[in-house]
Amino acid sequence: MNVARRAVATRKEDNQVVVVLSAMSGETDRLINLANEIDPEHNRREHDVLLSSGEQVSVALMAMAIETLGEKAISYLGSQVCIRTDNDFSRARIIDIDGDRIKKSLQQGQIVVVAGFQGVDENGNITTLGRGGSDTSAVAIAAALQADVCEIYTDVDGIYTTDPNICDQARKLDKISYDEMLELASLGAKVLQIRSVEFAKKHGIPIHVRSSFTTTQGTIVCKEEEGMEKAIVSGVAYNKNEAKITICGIPDRPGIAASIFTAIAAQGIVVDMIIQNISAEGLTDLTFTVPKLDYDHALASLREVNREIGAREINGDKNIAKVSIVGIGMRTHANVAGRMFAALARENINIMMISTSEIKVSCVIAEKYTELAVRVLHQEFDLAEESKNES
Amino acid sequence: MNVARRAVATRKEDNQVVVVLSAMSGETDRLINLANEIDPEHNRREHDVLLSSGEQVSVALMAMAIETLGEKAISYLGSQVCIRTDNDFSRARIIDIDGDRIKKSLQQGQIVVVAGFQGVDENGNITTLGRGGSDTSAVAIAAALQADVCEIYTDVDGIYTTDPNICDQARKLDKISYDEMLELASLGAKVLQIRSVEFAKKHGIPIHVRSSFTTTQGTIVCKEEEGMEKAIVSGVAYNKNEAKITICGIPDRPGIAASIFTAIAAQGIVVDMIIQNISAEGLTDLTFTVPKLDYDHALASLREVNREIGAREINGDKNIAKVSIVGIGMRTHANVAGRMFAALARENINIMMISTSEIKVSCVIAEKYTELAVRVLHQEFDLAEESKNES
Structure with missing residues (x-):
């Protein structure tokens, strides 16, 4: 009813309004449970037929409410x-959206309520987009309609410099660039589905992330622009869902890394960070991270493939975390990574792995230091105060 | 799961199988309640979007179960x-069904599971067929595929000579003709939606009405044929959901009946039986039945229209019932109605109204005699014993 009121208020301000909905709270889980009772390995096509009914209920009730x-x-x-x-x-x-039917309804003065999370393939089969897919639906529809803005209502009131639950200095950002948001999302911030940000970036649609429960401004995710805070670092992210695997003493022959990662990919396991060192005796050490859930599985298939490779040792660690800083300012500022390593070192936090991109630096550390590291980095880059870390 | 097993067993006997489903028990009511909480007068298009999700859940789960x-x-x-x-x-x-997609899946050896109760209009809007509409979906699909038989699974094990709850002599029929089934359905037997029987008759598809809980043969609804029981009377039906209204002393002018029934139809009230007598003084008495739920409403609008008509009196009676006998044998047997009236008279049951068709006779009596009348008529026409009432 809250959403209906907001849609009507927006319409009354003479806007054309499209509402994109996900299923009611708990409904998707209820449907998945029904399917799993029949068969945990149930048919995926039928899975999508089943789940898409959840949004169908939402949109009908919303249209009635409006x-x-x-x-x-x-x-x-x-x-x-x-x-x-x-x-x-x-x-x-x-793949694409035909906005004509929506446009026609908008021209007739209707508020259009579209079921998110679902689509249709070229043979008319119902498909779903995966968890959080309604965000992507909303952005894709906004792009098809060349909308002014895509507002995404969620249970938080915007994008924060870091998780407020572990750092009480965390501050809500007014604006953030698509690229920063993409890095934050892929590093563990759960507010937006990555795909939705990619879509928004591609089509230049601003996303306004805001709370369903208040009317305060949230965070605008948009193109880099003049008015944007020129922060070196915009946010600190962390992710405790990865584990680390090290293969020591690999004979340094061409094609060996390929056979290792092919074996892991064949199990459907996604590898994140990868580091390789060549040791003195012509042997190589390889370290990489995998989702914690796939850790045992990955170890088993590596031991299998090692019969051919003949590496000296395979070991791993599940008690790790990845802590990252993200900011477009890094492009133009030297030694941001150095400041990060120094800040962690001052607290005696050992860095196990490092990975960087143009606008982020990630460090793998022992899991027990996660919260400490986040707070230290938040402070180091003055994130609590707006634009304080400008050059 | 029961239905899945039955579909698989039928498939294994080398039949092509299409399963048509309604929503899971209670689901349609749950959805209607959700809509009514928002607005009891909710939009009918959205009503159909909402309700059709129920069958969507059923078909996905059934396909998984199979x-x-x-x-x-x-x-x-x-x-x-x-x-x-x-x-x-x-x-x-x-209006019609394109069976091609179903046929293609059948040819690939798949069991096809179709959502009943729902369709789509020419603009792609979802529609529903009304309560019991899944029966009609099933028969229509059977017709489109030229199926050998359409089995309808229900909570009773077939069509009975009368309601077993009020007559312990009631007997399950092996076969019944479409026309008899249509009369019985319109007279109050609730097993099949009338529309589904009309469809089956039009396309010559036999319907096998049987129980979901047992594997015993039910009742075949089919064309009149040689092998069919040559009963004068096949069944006794009753209906307690009507009320009687009488308008006495109507000036006998042309157009007056028209203005009365136009006034009632304008309220969306469906009139069933109508009887008209011309009394001695050139005045007319008119009696008809309406659904009990519409009784007060009908009386009110009649009193309104009577300001112009000037009939002497309007009265009515809610405590009535309609008792009917149905049988194709009536076409070739004289005085079936006479036997019915005599049997009721022997029990001192007064007949208030009579209406007949080619294969049925209906009498309106006081409601309190309903069960007695049903038993008396069941006995009079020897319905307890197979083919006993043959000529």
Whole structure:
């Protein structure tokens, strides 16, 4: 009802309004449980038929709710507005959207309510986009309609410099660039689905991340621009869901890294950071991270493949965390990484692995230091105060 | 799971199988309640979007269940197999079905699971067929595929000569003709939706009404044929949901009946039986029945229209019931009605109204005699014993 009121208020300000919804709270889990009771390995096509009913219920009820508030509304499913995807069921990707039907309804003064998270493949099969897919639906529809803005309502009131639960100095950002948001999302910030940010970046649609419960301004995710805070670092992210595996004493022959990572990829395991050192005796050490859930699985398949490779030792560590700093200012500032390493060193936090990109630096540390490291880095780069870390 | 097993067993006997499902028990009511909480007068298009999600859940779960039993299965929604209807939301009528997609899946050896109760109008809007509409979906699909038989699984094990709850002599029929079934359904027997029987009759598809809980043969609804029981009377039906209204002393002018029934129809009230007598003084008495729920409403609008008509008196009676006998044998047997009236008279049951068709006779009596009348008529026409009432 809250959302309906907000849609109507926005419409009354003479905007054309499209509302994109996910399923009601708990509904998707309820449906998944029904399917798992029948067969935990159930058919993925039918999985999508099942789950997409959740959004169908949401959009019908929302259209009804909007009409009780005196505005005209019409609901559409993914298939009805041709949200075309590939046929990779349960994690399909949007290919294109035909905005004509939505535009026609908007021109008739209707508030259009679209089922998020779902689409249709070229054979008319229902597909779903995976968890958080409604964000991507919303941005893709906004792009198809060349909307002014895509507002994403969530349970937090914006994007923070870091997780407020572990750092009480965390500050809500007014704006953040697409690239920074992408890095933060891939580093563990859970507010937006990565794919939705990619879509927004590609089509230049500003995303306004804001709370469903208040009317205060949230955070705008948009192109880099003059008015944007010129922070060296915009945020500190952390991720405790990875584990580290090291293979020591690998004979340094061509193709060996390939056979290791092919073996892991064959298990459907996604590798994140990779570091390779060549040791003195012509042997190589290789360290990389995998999702904690896949750790045992990855170790087993590595021991298998090692019969051919003949590395000296395979070991690992599940008690690690990745702490990262992100900021477009890094492009123009030297030694940001050095400041990060020094800050961690002052607290005697040992760095196990390092990985960098143009706008981020990530360090793997012992898991027990995660919160300490986040607070130390938040302080080091003055994130509590707006634009304080400007050059 | 029961249904899945039955579908798989039928498939293993080398049949092509299409399963048509309604929503899970209680689901449709749950969804209607959600809508009514928002607005009891909610938008009918959105009503259909909402309700059709119920069957969507059923078909996905059923396809999964069938696959756990080792057969291939695929689910389809009404829109995916083009169950085209008009756009009279919440009580749409099927116009046609494109059986091609179903046939293709059958040829690939799949068990096809189709969502009943739902269709799609020419603009791609989701429609539903009204309560019991899944029966009609099943028969319509059977017709489109020229199936050998359409089995309808229900909570009773077939069609009975009368309601076993009030007559312990009631007997399950092996076969019944479409026309008899249509009369019984319109007279109050609730096993099959009338529309589904009309569809089956039009396309010559036999319906096998049987129980979901047992594997015993039920009742076949089919064309009149040689092998069919040559009963004068096949069944006794009753209906306690009507009320009687009498308008006495109507000036006998042309157009007066028209203005009365126009006034009632304008309220959306459906009139069933109508009787008119011309009394001695050139005045007319008119008696008819309406659904009990509409009784007060009908009386009010009649008193309104009577300001112009000037009839002497309007009165009515809610405590009535309609008792009917149905049988194709009546076409070739004289005085079936006379035997009915005599049997009721022997029990001193007064007949208030009579209406007949080619294969049925209905009498309106006081409601309190309903059960007695049903038993008396069941006995009079020897319905307890197979083919005993043959000529």
